[in-house]
Structure formats: structure tokens, C-alpha cells
């Protein structure tokens with residue numbers, strides 16, 4: 079195997095992202111994450127991880143976890159991630175993630191984690207019953223990213239705060255250990271109309287796996303009838319589609335459906351409005367949106383089903399990805415441990 083001359087030197091541009099194997103994927107994951115993963119693999123070196131260590135911060139039935147992990151990998155591939163280009167692997171297969179997370183647990187401050195809104199949203203009033211892992215979840219996320227000195231992280235808007243924490247951890251590590259520039263200040267790639275897809279039932283809440291109502295989301299595996307039904311029943315206001323994007327302000331349901339259309343079609347909201355302005359939502363827009371969703375998602379779900387029929391092949395691809403990931407991670411972790419002052423290799 080040929081080694082680069084300095085494996086721990088700053089990376090030119092490297093992408094890292096992950097999705098938790100904690101349930102079925104939905105349109106928000108597809109537009110907020112997967113579509114960007116596919117585009118970036120042609121531009122930069124990319125690592126796409128199935129973050130099973132993160133998933134177990136909330137209870138996962140061991141009987142289902144392996145299948146869920148394979149399903150996320152299958153979704154990556156079905157969406158167009160090419161395992162010959164991008165490195166695709168399961169987080170638990172690269173133990174360096176957990177090792178670096180421990181070091182970062184000793185860098186991050188309690189006050190920083192106390193400010194994490196996702197932890198507060200997930201636990202509500204029952205914080206004392208949450209796992210300790212859920213609390214330090216963003217520290218593990220920072221370790222995922224910095225273990226590869228990743229410079230860019232494509233995510234949905236809900237991950238913005240975790241990416242800011244990642245930068246804070248990198249900066250504090252570099253400062254405390256007098257290692258300027260050792261870890262990069264990673265940039266989140268969030269922008270675009272797919273960054274925050276909202277619930278179809280309540281446009282003030284984001285589309286989410288954990289919403290008890292299945293009507294609130296489009297799952298990647300929904301069939302054409304289910305998609306058409308969900309869009310027909312999606313909440314809107316009684317007004318017709320406006321002429322301008324400005325007029326979508328204060329109309330969150332209308333704005334969300336327009337955003338979904340624009341993201342799927344690769345158009346601006348203004349361009350979409352130009353075709354549908356003045357009409358009621360049910361007239362032409364909702365049927366067109368349902369058709370577009372079916373056109374884009376049904377090949378993805380068909381390919382997912384095909385891939386899931388051969389779990390051994392998915393495991394093989396993930397194992398090969400883990401090996402490539404470890405080859406990048408090991409020298410960076412070794413250097414980190416040397417900087418910290420550990421004597422072990």
C-alpha cells in the first residue's frame with residue numbers, strides 16, 4: 079500500500095457526514111443530506127458514515143440495528159453515492175471514533191453541552207432519564223469529523239449548532255495543546271432549499287423520523303399512492319399560490335411545499351411560482367408535486383429494495399469502506415495521542 083508523504087498534514091478538502099440508523103429515512107434526510115452527498119463525491123474526497131454509535135444514544139433493539147444500518151447504507155447507494163468513489167462505512171467498525179471522542183470529552187466544557195438545543199428538544203422535561211451518551215452526542219460527532227480532519231460537512235440546518243461545537247472543540251484543542259492548525263475549523267454545508275424540510279402536518283416542526291404521525295413525512299420507501307395521498311392531505315392555507323417569494327412569508331405551509339418542489343426540481347422557488355401563481359394548491363400544484371416526488375423517489379426505493387435483498391454484499395462494501403477509513407484515521411489519532419502526551423502508540 080502506498081502511504082501519502084504526511085498523512086496527518088492538513089487535508090486539502092475532505093468531506094465527512096453521517097446518518098443515524100435509527101429508523102426509516104424521509105424526504106428531509108434525502109434533500110438535506112443524501113442529495114448533497116452525491117453531488118460532493120465528484121468534487122472532493124468523501125467519507126459517508128452510518129453512525130450506529132450515535133443511534134444507541136436512544137434505545138435500539140439489537141434485533142433491528144444491523145438491518146437498519148444496512149438500510150441507511152442502501153439508501154446512500156440508491157441515492158447515487160458510489161462506493162468506488164466515496165468511503166462508506168459503519169461508525170462502530172472504526173474504533174478510533176470512540177477513542178477520539180473520549181479525548182474530546184475532556185476538551186469540551188459542560189457549559190457548551192448545556193447549550194445544545196437538540197438535547198433539550200429530545201429530552202424535554204425528562205433530562206435525568208436520558209443516557210449520558212445522548213448528552214455527549216455532539217462530542218462524538220466532533221470526533222467523527224475531526225478524526226479525518228474533514229474540512230466540509232454536508233448536513234441539514236438542524237445540525238448547525240453541532241458543527242459550531244465541532245469548531246469550538248478543534249480550536250480549544252489546538253490552543254490548549256499548542257498545536258496551531260492541527261485540527262481544521264470545519265465548515266458546515268447547509269445552504270439550499272432542502273436544508274430544512276418541515277412536517278406536512280405542522281409547518282412549524284421539522285420533518286422528522288420521531289414524529290408519531292406518518293402523515294407528517296414522506297418516507298423514502300413510500301409507494302406512489304401513499305405519496306400522492308400525503309401530498310393531497312398536506313396542510314395548506316386557503317389562499318392561492320402567490321406571485322412572489324416575498325408573499326410566502328407568514329405562510330409556512332405554502333413555503334414548505336414550494337421549497338420541496340424547488341429542491342426536487344433543482345429550481346428556485348420564484349421559477350416554480352412563475353408556473354403556478356394564482357392557482358389554488360389542489361388545482362395543479364399538489365398533483366405536480368406528487369408526480370415529481372414519485373418520479374424522484376420511486377427509483378431510489380426500488381434500488382434500496384434490490385440492495386437490501388443481498389445483505390452480505392452491503393456488509394462487504396461497508397467492511398471495505400471501514401478498512402479505507404481506518405487507514406486515514408489511524409495516523410491522525412496516533413498524532414493526536416502524541417500531542418496529548420500519551421506514551422502508548
Ligand code: AMP
Pocket residue numbers: 096097098106107108109110111232233234235236237272273274275276284285286287
Ligand atoms: P438524522 O436522521 O437525524 O441522522 O439526520 C440525517 C441528516 O438529515 C442530517 O444531515 C440532518 O440534518 C438531515 N435532516 C434531518 N431532518 C431534516 C429535515 N427535516 N430537513 C432537512 N434536513 C434534515
Ligand code: TRP
Pocket residue numbers: 094095096097098129132218219222223231232233237240
Ligand atoms: N448528528 C447527525 C444527525 O443526527 C448525525 C451525525 C453524526 C453526523 N456524526 C456526524 C453528521 C458527523 C455529520 C457529521 O443528523
